[in-house]
Amino acid sequence: MAIVLEINELRNGHHNYNADFTLTNLSQTSLKDWTLNLFLVGLIDATQLKNVELVRQDGSFMAFKPSPMTTLDPGEVFNFTIQADKLALNKMTDLPSGIYISQADSQQVLQVEFAPFILPHVEVAARPELHKGEPKGLSIIPQPEQVELTGGIIEKQPHVWFINQRDLDNETQVFLSQLSQHSLGEENSITIDCQWVEGLAHEAYEMVIDNEIIISASDKVGFSHALTSLAQSLNANIPLAQGTVKDQPRFGYRGFMLDCVRHFRSVDKIKQVIDLLAYYKFNTLHWHFTDDEAWRIEIKAFPQLTDKTAYRGHGLAIESQFGSGSEPYGGFYSQEQAKEIVAYAAKRHIQVIPEIDIPGHSRAAIKALPELLVDPDDRSQYCSVQFYTDNVLNPALEGTYHFIDQVIDELCDIFPAPYLHVGADEVPEGVWEHSAACKKMLADNNYQDLRELQGHLLRYAQDRLRQKGKTLLGWEEAIHGDKLEKDAGIYAWRSVQSGITAANDGYKVIATPAQLTYLDMAYNRSEAEPGTTWATDLELEVAYGYEPLNEHLSEAGKENIMGVQYALWSEFVRTDSQFDYMVFPRLLAGAEIAWSQPKRKDWHDFQARLNFHFDYLDHLGIKYRHYK
Numbered sequence: 001m002a003i004v005l006e007i008n009e010l011r012n013g014h015h016n017y018n019a020d021f022t023l024t025n026l027s028q029t030s031l032k033d034w035t036l037n038l039f040l041v042g043l044i045d046a047t048q049l050k051n052v053e054l055v056r057q058d059g060s061f062m063a064f065k066p067s068p069m070t071t072l073d074p075g076e077v078f079n080f081t082i083q084a085d086k087l088a089l090n091k092m093t094d095l096p097s098g099i100y101i102s103q104a105d106s107q108q109v110l111q112v113e114f115a116p117f118i119l120p121h122v123e124v125a126a127r128p129e130l131h132k133g134e135p136k137g138l139s140i141i142p143q144p145e146q147v148e149l150t151g152g153i154i155e156k157q158p159h160v161w162f163i164n165q166r167d168l169d170n171e172t173q174v175f176l177s178q179l180s181q182h183s184l185g186e187e188n189s190i191t192i193d194c195q196w197v198e199g200l201a202h203e204a205y206e207m208v209i210d211n212e213i214i215i216s217a218s219d220k221v222g223f224s225h226a227l228t229s230l231a232q233s234l235n236a237n238i239p240l241a242q243g244t245v246k247d248q249p250r251f252g253y254r255g256f257m258l259d260c261v262r263h264f265r266s267v268d269k270i271k272q273v274i275d276l277l278a279y280y281k282f283n284t285l286h287w288h289f290t291d292d293e294a295w296r297i298e299i300k301a302f303p304q305l306t307d308k309t310a311y312r313g314h315g316l317a318i319e320s321q322f323g324s325g326s327e328p329y330g331g332f333y334s335q336e337q338a339k340e341i342v343a344y345a346a347k348r349h350i351q352v353i354p355e356i357d358i359p360g361h362s363r364a365a366i367k368a369l370p371e372l373l374v375d376p377d378d379r380s381q382y383c384s385v386q387f388y389t390d391n392v393l394n395p396a397l398e399g400t401y402h403f404i405d406q407v408i409d410e411l412c413d414i415f416p417a418p419y420l421h422v423g424a425d426e427v428p429e430g431v432w433e434h435s436a437a438c439k440k441m442l443a444d445n446n447y448q449d450l451r452e453l454q455g456h457l458l459r460y461a462q463d464r465l466r467q468k469g470k471t472l473l474g475w476e477e478a479i480h481g482d483k484l485e486k487d488a489g490i491y492a493w494r495s496v497q498s499g500i501t502a503a504n505d506g507y508k509v510i511a512t513p514a515q516l517t518y519l520d521m522a523y524n525r526s527e528a529e530p531g532t533t534w535a536t537d538l539e540l541e542v543a544y545g546y547e548p549l550n551e552h553l554s555e556a557g558k559e560n561i562m563g564v565q566y567a568l569w570s571e572f573v574r575t576d577s578q579f580d581y582m583v584f585p586r587l588l589a590g591a592e593i594a595w596s597q598p599k600r601k602d603w604h605d606f607q608a609r610l611n612f613h614f615d616y617l618d619h620l621g622i623k624y625r626h627y628k
Contacts, residue, residue: 002026002027002111002112002113003023003024003025003026003027003031003101003110003111003112003113004023004024004026004112004113004114004115005021005022005023005024005036005038005096005099005112005113005114005115006021006022006024006114006115006117007019007020007021007095007115007117008020008021008022008079010089010117010119010120012088012089012090012120013088014088015085015086015087015088016042016083016084016085016086016087016088017042017083017084017087017088017089018048018081018082018083019081019082019083019089020079020080020081021079021080021081021082022077022078022079023036023072023077023078023079023080023112024076024077024078025072025073025074025075025076025077025078026074026075027074027110028074029074029110030071030072030073030074031071031072031073031101031103031110032071032103032104032105033069033103033104033105034065034066034072034101034102034103034104035055035063035064035065035101035102035103035104036052036063036064036065036099036101036112037061037062037063037098037099037100037101037102037109037314037319037320037326038061038062038096038097038098038099038100038112039060039061039062039096039097039098039099039320039321039322039323039324040060040062040084040094040096041060041084041087041089041094042084042085042086042087042088042089043057043084043085043086043087043383043387044057044062044082044083044084045083045084045085048082048083049064049067049080049081049082049083050080050081050082051066051067051078051079051080051081052064052065052066052067052080052082053065053067057387058319058321058387058388058389059292059293059321059386059387059388060321060322060323060386060387060571061319061320061321064080064082066078066080086387087534089119090119090122090525090527090533091119091522091526091527091528091529091530091531091532091533092119092527092528092530093522093530093531093532093572095114095117095119096114097114097323097325098320098322098323098324098325098326099111099112099113099114099325100112100314100320100325100326102314102326107315109314109326111325111326119527120527121527122525122526122527124524124525124526124529125524127627128539128540128541128627129627130607130610130611130627131604131607131608132607132608132611133604133608134608135605135608135609135612136602136605136608137149137241137243138229138232138233138241138243138245139232139233139236139238139608139609139612139613140229140232140233140245140609141232141280141588141591141592141606141609141610141613142280142281142591142592142594142595142596143592143595143596143600143601143602143605143606143609144229144245144246144247144596144600145246145247145248145596145597145600146244146245146246146247147243147244147245148243148244149241149242149243150210150242150243151242152210152241152242153239153240153241153242154190154209154211154239154240154241154242155239155240156237156238156239156240157182157188157189157190158182158183158185158188158189159182159183159184159185159186159187159188159189159190160176160179160182160183160184160185160189160190160191160192160234161184161185161186161189161190161191161192162191162192162193162194163191163192163193163212164193164194164195165192165194166194166196167220168194168220168223170220170347171220171223171224171227172227174224174227174278174347174348175224175227175228175230175231177275178227178228178231178235178275178278178279179231179234179235180235180615180616180619181234181235181237182234182235190212190213190234190240191212191213192212192213192215192227192230193212193213193214193215194215194217194223195214195215195216196216196217196218197216197217197218198218199218200216200217200218200222200248201218201248202218202219202221202222203219203221203222203225203248203249204217204218204222204246204247204248205217205222205223205225205226205229205245205246205247205248206226206244206245206246206247207226207229207230207244207245207247208243208244209233209240209241209242209243209244209245210242213230215227215230220349221283221349224278224348224349225247225281226245226247228278228279228281229245229247231279232279232613232616235612235615235616235619236612236615237615238612249281249594249595250594250595250596250597251548251561251562251563251564251594251595252562252563253283253284253510253562253563253564253565254281254282254283254284254563254564254565254591254594254595255282255283255284255285255286255353255510255512255563255564255565255566255594256273256277256282256284256285256286256565256566256567256568256587256590257286257287257288257355257512257565257566257567257568258270258273258285258286258287258288258568259288259291259567259568259569259570260287260288260289260296260333260570261288261289261290261291261293261294261296261364261570262291262293262294262321262322262569262570262571262573263322263324263570263571263573263574263575264294264296264329264330264331265576265579267333267337267340267341269576269579270341271341271344272620273285274341274344274345274348274350275348275620276584276587276620276622277348277350278348278349278350279616280587280588280591281591281594281595282350282591282594283349283350283351284350284351284352284353284565285345285350285351285352285353286353286355286421286565286567287352287353287354287355288355288357289333289354289355289356290355290356290357290361290362290364290365290423291357291361291363291364292361292362292363292364292384292386292388292391293312293318293321293322293363293364294309294310294311294312294318294330294332294364295309295310295332295364295365295368296310296330296331296332296333297332297333297335297338297354297356297411298332298333298334298335298338299406299407299410300335300410301406301407301410302368302369302403302406302407304368304369305364305365305368305369306332307368308367308368309364309365309367309368310330310331310332311328311329311330311331312324312328312329312330313325313326313327313328313329314326314327316328317367317368318363318364318367322571322572322574323574324574335410335414338354338414338415339414342414342415342416346416351417351419352415352417353415353417353419353420353421353473354411354414354415354420354421355420355421355422355423355473356407356411356420356421356422356423357422357423357424357425358393358404358422358423358424358457358458358461359392359393359394359395359400359424359427359454359457360384360391360392360393360423360424360425360426360427360428361384361391361423361425361426362391362392362393363388363390363391365393365403366390366391366393369399369403371399372397372399372400372402372403373393373394373397373399373400373403374394375394375396375397375435375437377435377436377437378394378432378434378435378437378438379434379435380430380431380432380433380434380435381430381434382428382429382430382431383428383430384426384428385426385428386426392427392428392431392432393457394432394435394437394438395432395438395441395453395454395456395457396432396435396437396438396440396441396453397437400457401460404457404460404461404464405464408420408461408464408465408468409468412465412468412470418469418470418471419470419471419472419473419489420465420470420471420472420473421473421474421491422458422461422472422473422474422478423474423475424454424458424474424475424477424478424480425474425475425476425477425478425493426475426477427454427477427480431450432450432453433450438450438453441453441456449481451480451481452481452482452483453481454477454480454481455480455481455482455483455484456481456483458472458474458478458481458483458484459483459484459485462484462485462488471487471488471489472484472488472489473488473489473490473491473510474488474489474490474491475490475491475493476490476491476492476493476494476498476499476502478490479502479505479507486506486507486508487508488507488508489507489508489509489510489562490502490507490508490509490510491509491510491512491565492509492510492511492512492513493512493513493514493518493567494513494514495513495514495515496511496513496515496516496550497552498513499511499512499513499548499561500550500552500553500557502560503553503554503557503558503560503561504552504553504554504556504557504560506556506560507560508560508562509560509561509562510561510562510563510564510565511548511561511563511564511565512564512565512566512567513546514535514536515535515536515538516536516538516542516543516546517543517546517564517565517566517567517590518535518538518566518567518569519538519566519567519568519582519583519586519587520532520567520568520569520570520571520572520573520582521533521535521536521537521538522537522538523537523538523539523540523625524537524539525537530572530573530578530581530582531572531582532571532572538586540585540586540589540627541603543586543589543590544589544592544593544601544603544606545603546590546593547593547598548561548564548593549561563594564590564593564594566586566587566590568582568583576623577623580622580623580624581623581624581625582625583624584617584622584624584625585610585613585614585617585624585625588610588613589606592606
């Protein structure tokens with residue numbers, strides 16, 4: 001038998017909730033001087049608790065003790081009430097998990113089961129069926145710039161054969177790996193002739209499909225895209241239509257951000273993600289390595305970062321978060337593993353951009369290196385949007401800059417991409433207000449506003465990166481404090497409008513509005529649909545309708561939009577199957593937004609083409625969201 005936690009009654013408000021709980025001891029052990037530990041969303045109001053007191057809240061981790069302390073003998077129950085603000089318990093994703101009991105006189109913990117609870121039902125439209133008509137052209141995603149079919153077909157062949165592939169061994173090997181049912185063989189084959197030509201734009205290609213297939217491009221990445229389009233057409237497993245394809249991307253930057261901090265992904269899973277990014281013509285993997293909940297990249301100058309905070313759990317420097325429970329959870333990537341992934345991506349013409357998050361979202365680093373990163377005299381009080389009170393670097397500490405120098409230097413040696421992302425988002429109000437060192441720094445630099453200290457820190461990182469031949473990237477808050485040179489790249493995430501404003505102000509912008517590109521958003525508001533909805537809910541058709549350029553951009557502003565990025569934050573995405581469900585097929589809609597001209601987009605035709613791609617995702621074992 002077990003210890004069971006259940007919700008007896010839930011009273012949801014718009015941005016808060018009040019809930020009555022019962023803890024039942026069905027074990028054979030008396031609970032003495034005990035603490036209930038769990039994941040739960042919201043900011044606990046310590047003044048509105050009944051029968052318990054809040055021991056601590058760090059992010060999503062909460063610990064409660066009975067008040068007054070009560071021994072819970074076998075068979076007894078304990079009732080209590082809590083109230084939380086900022087969020088409501090609307091979805092299965094929000095319910096308690098990772099629950100365990102700790103006792104003061106024991107190193108062992110006792111696991112707690114959560115009894116099933118039916119959330120208030122949310123009425124949503126039925127999952128739409130996809131259009132199953134025939135595609136207007138070839139079954140290629142993203143839609144090419146131009147497709148002209150002659151009406152003839154090439155019957156399905158079991159083999160492909162290259163008659164000219166000089167200097168393209170890597171590209172042809174990747175192409176062969178993309179084929180689901182075809183292989184290399186001279187007999188009974190479709191022949192492919194790769195011809196180098198001058199005058200085609202970077203990444204552009206032309207492909208003639210007739211008795212043989214002739215591909216023209218001026219660089220290797222153009223041939224790679226052409227071969228990928230051919231692989232998709234062959235994988236549709238229908239007779240190959242004859243005709244001509246002329247194609248090039250709309251945006252130079254087509255990215256996907258992978259958060260491996262909140263929940264860890266294996267090297268093999270990351271390689272699978274890279275394969276699919278290449279298959280859908282993305283060219284950037286933005287790899288989120290560090291945050292409040294973990295540090296996941298080896299830094300040889302500071303082994304403490306991974307020794308202390310690559311794993312979280314009971315009694316560790318980072319407590320359980322997002323339902324990971326009492327046992328140690330996590331992992332990290334060695335520098336050799338990171339280089340392996342960089343090389344794997346490079347073969348597929350994908351750059352890997354690392355991100356370390358500073359000065360906010362730095363709790364893991366601070367916990368690992370307190371001797372460098374903690375100012376014991378700082379009495380400032382703050383609470384981050386994720387409910388941390390100790391996650392911001394102090395820009396007045398010498399140790400902060402030593403830390404930044406070492407981390408930047410090592411990452412620049414691992415990642416050859418010309419960019420490095422430094423986060424810079426969500427620094428809360430209240431930081432540095434009661435730090436004598438920060439006040440002195442303000443006076444010494446004739447700064448007027450504490451936010452200028454963030455600008456000072458980021459400008460330092462920008463200068464350090466420039467010495468390394470790198471360009472600084474950051475979330476849109478990086479421009480707060482007004483210290484960055486405008487060659488920095490800004491990821492505009494708060495809204496479509498914030499990207500427009502930054503681009504019109506002269507910054508280079510990667511458009512990644514949470515309402516249209518964050519793939520951790522639930523598909524709809526149903527209580528059973530996984531994901532979160534703080535920004536929106538995002539059905540496939542809505543995702544497909546996103547247009548990054550609009551009439552509010554100046555002509556210069558349009559030129560400053562470098563491209564589009566999609567993101568998978570993983571707070572509530574624990575498993576690879578959950579990852580697949582949230583990302584696919586919405587990322588395929590994103591591929592078309594990032595690559596195809598608006599005039600080439602067609603929702604009905606996209607659906608028709610998408611139906612052929614589900615077979616390929618099945619072939620790879622991707623657990624995508626199904627449509628009837």
